[in-house]
Amino acid sequence: MDPNRRCRELFVIALAGCGWLPPDSPPAKPAPPDPDAALLHDWQVTGHVLGRHPLISEADAAGFHGRAIAISAGGYASPWSGSCDDAGRQKQPRLLADIAVELGLARDRAASLGLADPIVEYQLTCGLAGTGRMPPLTLYVGGAHALTCWSGVCYVLTRRP
Numbered sequence: 001m002d003p004n005r006r007c008r009e010l011f012v013i014a015l016a017g018c019g020w021l022p023p024d025s026p027p028a029k030p031a032p033p034d035p036d037a038a039l040l041h042d043w044q045v046t047g048h049v050l051g052r053h054p055l056i057s058e059a060d061a062a063g064f065h066g067r068a069i070a071i072s073a074g075g076y077a078s079p080w081s082g083s084c085d086d087a088g089r090q091k092q093p094r095l096l097a098d099i100a101v102e103l104g105l106a107r108d109r110a111a112s113l114g115l116a117d118p119i120v121e122y123q124l125t126c127g128l129a130g131t132g133r134m135p136p137l138t139l140y141v142g143g144a145h146a147l148t149c150w151s152g153v154c155y156v157l158t159r160r161p
Contacts, residue, residue, distance in 0.1 A: 034073060036091065038141050039122050043069040045079075047156035049113065052104030054152035061153040069148070069157060071139070076124050080150040081137045084126035094121045099140055099147075103154055113156050115142035 034040060045068075048061045069078040077083040096117055100110035119142035126134045139157070140147040146157040 036073075036089070036122070038120065039071050039089075039091075039139065039146075040073055041071060042160040043071065043146055043157040044160045045069070045155045046158045047113075049105055049109055049154045049156070051149065051152045051154060056151050056153060061155075064155060068160065069137075069139075071124070076137055078137055078148070080148075081126075081134050084124070084134065086127060088125045088127065090123045090125075091120050094119045094140060096142065103149060105154065113147060113154075114145035114158070115140065115147060116145075117142060 045064045045066060048064065050058060050061065054061070064079060067079045070076060075083070075085040075087045096110060096115055096119055097107070099105075099119065099121075100107055103110075119140050122139045122141060124137040124139070138148060144159050147154050148157060149155070
């Protein structure tokens with residue numbers, strides 16, 4: 001073996017082993033989690049509860065079972081409000097007891113919906129400034145379940161796998 005080649009190989013090994021090469025760039029930091037991550041899912045209607053004055057029948061309300069609601073960071077789609085690609089959202093903490101009174105749901109029925117305190121109420125509006133012509137989509141999210149109400153019927157939502 002050529003002594004000069006052996007010397008060059010040892011020099012390269014020494015450079016690498018002694019830290020003479022520039023350091024690797026630090027690993028990228030992961031993005032912080034979205035504070036609304038509990039909302040941002042595909043949901044499925046898994047049940048319903050008739051309010052005080054429903055505008056549709058029990059059978060019509062049951063016809064929405066299995067339907068999907070998709071909520072993303074920038075938009076939403078639901079069977080009632082259609083699709084929106086530039087949604088704004090507001091949120092506030094709520095208690096299940098207060099929601100049940102407001103929506104006219106029996107206390108025992110409200111407790112069986114699968115929602116768990118703490119609950120966050122989300123108002124999704126189409127158009128970032130909330131100037132869209134569609135009515136807002138309101139969801140109450142607590143744990144792995146949510147609730148949304150249309151035409152006097154509240155629909156129980158479960159996260160889709």
